[in-house]
Amino acid sequence: xxxxxxxxxxxxxxxxxxxxxxxxxxxxxxxxxxxxxxxxxxxxxxxxxxxxxxxxxxxxxxxxxxxxxxxxxxxxxxxxxxxxxxxxxxxxxxxxxxxxxxxxxxxxx
Numbered sequence: 001x002x003x004x005x006x007x008x009x010x011x012x013x014x015x016x017x018x019x020x021x022x023x024x025x026x027x028x029x030x031x032x033x034x035x036x037x038x039x040x041x042x043x044x045x046x047x048x049x050x051x052x053x054x055x056x057x058x059x060x061x062x063x064x065x066x067x068x069x070x071x072x073x074x075x076x077x078x079x080x081x082x083x084x085x086x087x088x089x090x091x092x093x094x095x096x097x098x099x100x101x102x103x104x105x106x107x108x109x
Contacts (some may be wrong), residue, residue, distance in 0.1 A: 011055050017048045024058060025077040027069035
């Protein structure tokens with residue numbers, strides 16, 4: 001179980017993939033919409049989505065000629081929202097975030 005969790009966290013350790021999951025947590029989208037929302041190139045976005053899809057964190061469905069992506073696991077959305085929310089709370093908590101962010105970066109985050 002811990003190995004699977006570590007693998008999922010490993011995929012989300014990429015800022016680009018985390019941003020994609022965050023964007024998909026707000027609503028499903030196609031590749032071009034995601035590229036616009038997260039500011040990435042289409043080939044890079046497609047490659048990140050393929051990895052997330054292979055891991056079962058996102059899935060896709062066809063809508064005519066478009067392929068629409070969505071988060072496949074609502075628990076992943078909960079975890080991502082919790083982490084982002086905690087970090088956002090630290091930013092508004094009188095400067096504690098600077099020290100915490102430095103510690104996280106020092107750990108390879």
